[in-house]
Amino acid sequence: MRRINWPLIITIILGLGVFAGASWYVFQYSIKNRPVEKVLVATRDIPAYQVIGDDDLQYRTIPAGGAEPGSVLDPNYAINKMTTVSLYANRQIPKQTLTEDILVIRPGERAIAVNVDIVGTVGNNLQPGDLVDVYWVPSKDFPGYNIAQQARILKIEDQNGNPVMLGRQEQQSGGLAQATELKPNNSLPAVAVLIVKNEYVPEITRTVVEGTVVLAKKNPTDISSSHKESNKTGETKDEVNNNSLSTTEKGQPSEQ
Numbered sequence: 001m002r003r004i005n006w007p008l009i010i011t012i013i014l015g016l017g018v019f020a021g022a023s024w025y026v027f028q029y030s031i032k033n034r035p036v037e038k039v040l041v042a043t044r045d046i047p048a049y050q051v052i053g054d055d056d057l058q059y060r061t062i063p064a065g066g067a068e069p070g071s072v073l074d075p076n077y078a079i080n081k082m083t084t085v086s087l088y089a090n091r092q093i094p095k096q097t098l099t100e101d102i103l104v105i106r107p108g109e110r111a112i113a114v115n116v117d118i119v120g121t122v123g124n125n126l127q128p129g130d131l132v133d134v135y136w137v138p139s140k141d142f143p144g145y146n147i148a149q150q151a152r153i154l155k156i157e158d159q160n161g162n163p164v165m166l167g168r169q170e171q172q173s174g175g176l177a178q179a180t181e182l183k184p185n186n187s188l189p190a191v192a193v194l195i196v197k198n199e200y201v202p203e204i205t206r207t208v209v210e211g212t213v214v215l216a217k218k219n220p221t222d223i224s225s226s227h228k229e230s231n232k233t234g235e236t237k238d239e240v241n242n243n244s245l246s247t248t249e250k251g252q253p254s255e256q
Contacts, residue, residue, distance in 0.1 A: 035064035039092055040072050046087040049220030051103065051129035052078050060090060068092045080104070082129050082220070102129050102152055103195075110201050111154055114213045116192045122217045124164065124189055126153050131222055132215040134194065136207050144214060147207070148200035150222070151215075158187035 038059045046056055057075045071092040072078045081098040105111050114134070118124050126132070134148035156164045164187060192215060196204065207213045 036061050037064045037067060038062075039067050040075060040078070041090050041092055042087045044089045046083055048084060048086045049082055049129075051080060051082050051127070052098075054079050057093075068094070070095050072098070103154060105195055108198055109195050110198055111193055111195050112201055112204050113191050113193045114204060114207050116156075116189050116213055116215065118188050120212065120214045121156060121164075121189045121192060122215065124156075126156055126189075126192070126215065126217060128153050128155055131218040131220060132194070133218060134196070134200070134204065135214040135216060136203070136211050137214060138211040147203040148194070148196050150197075150218075151200070152195040153215075154193040154195050156189050157191045157193070159190040160187070161191075162187060164189045 038061055040057055041060045043056050043058045046052065054075065057078060067073075072095055077095070078093060078098060080101045080103040082102055083093075083097050084099060085097045087093055087097070130153040132151050132153060133146055134151050135144035136147045137144045158164050192213075194204075
């Protein structure tokens with residue numbers, strides 16, 4: 001019967017143990033000392049067609065080279081823009097999923113405030129960035145009249161000027177805020193600030209004196225089409241002005 005060489009077996013076991021320990025140490029060292037970079041991600045799940053606020057964004061540290069091509073790097077690029085797809089917490093934000101800044105008053109637009117109530121704000125179910133049509137009801141004896149289309153909600157306030165909607169408490173972390181839900185503001189909506197085209201302003205000002213304003217919420221996918229329509233309207237007006245100018249020039253008698 002062969003004799004077991006215990007010293008050799010013990011030596012092999014010790015060698016394997018030293019190798020395993022050294023490998024674990026090298027692995028941990030490489031993880032702790034590997035190059036990293038910070039990327040911008042969503043703080044929480046963000047539903048499609050919601051305006052992004054500064055509390056919806058945060059930085060996340062990942063291994064160097066992990067930044068996705070075409071992702072948002074600067075938070076200012078994303079704030080006040082609307083996402084056209086759902087964004088997920090701790091995931092990077094592709095630029096192509098964001099619309100233009102819809103809370104900015106562009107050329108040919110004005111911001112105007114109207115008196116509203118909980119019925120006129122779709123049961124207090126409006127938030128900044130929502131697309132609405134504006135109806136004016138002169139009295140209970142008359143139907144509502146559409147006085148503005150494709151208006152955008154800038155903000156909804158109560159009679160004291162406080163926002164009327166779910167808020168988020170900002171906790172500073174890494175230069176950006178993280179969001180925690182607060183209790184809803186129990187006050188009733190009293191004022192809606194709208195972004196509308198210039199031509200709708202005169203009709204909307206009539207609502208300050210009399211009648212009731214009702215805002216009809218539209219499908220958020222209409223936002224992109226409204227921008228295209230706005231651009232087409234501007235081009236059409238330019239064409240009309242140019243044609244009118246040409247006609248005038250042709251109609252002028254030549255000087256002798």
